Amino acid sequence: MIVNFDNAATTFPKPPAVQNAVAQAVRNYASAGRGSHPLAKRGSALVYKLREEAAAFFGGEPEHVVLTMNCTHALNLAIQGICAGGGHVVISRLEHNSVLRPVYALAKAGRITYSIADVFPEKERTLAAFRRLLRSDTKAVICTFCSNVTGQILPWRELGVLCQERGICFIADGAQACGVLDVKLSDGINFLCTAGHKGLYGITGTGLLLSDGRYPLPPLMQGGSGSMSDLPEMPPFLPDALECGTLNIIGAAGLSAGLRFVQEKGTAAILRHESALCDALCKRLADIPGVTVYRSPGADYAPIVSFNIHGYPSEEAAAALAEDGFCLRAGLHCAPLAHRAIGTEEGAVRFSPSVFSRMQDTSRLADAIARLASNGKNHM
Amino acid sequence: MICRAVLPSETYAQKAQRVLAANGYHSEIIRSTSRGVGCGYSLRTAGDCNAVRELLRREGIPVQNIRDERGMP
Structure with a gap:
């Protein structure tokens, strides 16, 4: 799927x-x-x-x-x-x-x-x-x-x-x-x-x-x-x-x-739904050693989260997640300026849900990221 | 009385039609081709040209020409 x-x-x-x-x-x-x-x-x-x-x-x-x-x-x-x-x-x-x-x-x-x-x-x-x-x-x-x-x-x-x-x-x-x-x-x-x-x-x-x-x-x-x-x-x-x-x-x-x-x-309802998924993912990723999430306290965010898994270049991480059926974009996202601004000149993996995205799939994605992260130090 | 208003584009003709309909005027968009300008759009409306002109002017719709079907402005 x-x-x-x-x-x-x-x-x-x-x-x-x-x-x-x-x-x-x-x-x-x-x-x-x-x-x-x-x-x-x-x-x-x-x-x-x-x-x-x-x-x-x-x-x-x-x-x-x-x-x-x-x-x-x-x-x-x-x-x-x-x-x-x-x-x-x-x-x-x-x-x-x-x-x-x-x-x-x-x-x-x-x-x-x-x-x-x-x-x-x-x-x-x-x-x-x-x-x-x-x-x-x-x-x-x-x-x-x-x-x-x-x-x-x-x-x-x-x-x-x-x-x-x-x-x-x-x-x-x-x-x-x-x-x-x-x-x-x-x-x-x-x-x-x-x-x-x-x-x-x-x-x-x-x-x-x-x-x-x-x-x-x-x-x-x-x-x-x-x-x-x-x-x-x-x-x-x-x-x-x-x-x-x-x-x-x-x-x-x-x-x-x-x-x-x-x-x-309603845009407010769509934002609430998608933001809830992003918040849930960020919460899970915060507890996974070796995962860096690029969000700063104090800033406001639209429902997009970029992250990296230690030991995996972003394209490899995205490819591994794709094998589990998860489609995420990696690399520079046609925005090298932004990546330079956050210190990810070699790219990151981006999570961007829609109104049709589900919490259970977000949870499964977090599980997949956790599996990759636990293999990370052996991967490089 | 039938009034013909010439508008510069189809978009303005559609907008004008909406404005007129909201004010109780039935109209028809007719395409025309004229020498020197080319493709254009007329709005054929059952109504007084002065009233139609004022209504469209109030809504900021540019009218290139407006006259009744007998040719009187």
């Missing part, structure tokens, strides 16, 4: 409603915004419904909801767009490569400079670290709501207030937060970027970029938008300005169903 504890990568399994919506969409839908015949109208209505649902869920207007391929695509749109005119940006020490790489590429090309803010268990210290790095030419603060490695939650609301006070754009990476934390555009966020296939329980190939409408973005790609087609440029208004080519209708159907699922369950 396979148990997925790698939901931070992609949630699996998906709710039955999402599976059904995707199956139905394959059977009944074609494209959207490409004609006025019944098939096209049906697709268009589905896509608009998703925009409405996302706008209601996160705050904002439906026309400011841009459908993307994933969170990385959304972040690249926002980061490359805001940085088009140059300037300075601040990111956190816990950022995923979907933030670090576009920022680094822009800096390497000589178009921007950037600073990295330290993150501390105490919110006030983290906020002060960001504040110290802000300059007169700071264009944007770009940071995650919570780390995909440790789960540590950053003080996003306070950062939103700080950015608003200074007239700085706030681009937030919601990949791990959306669906478990109560994040809203009105938290001072100008661009909320998220994946559709993680905590929102949609399928892979989906993501969202929500804008508060304050900062226009140039497109990353140009192509057909189904509007103002006689013009050689992309339309100047959202969402058309940033969406070209045929939209992922099947993905949109799944994401729409996923959003409704999360709405019905």
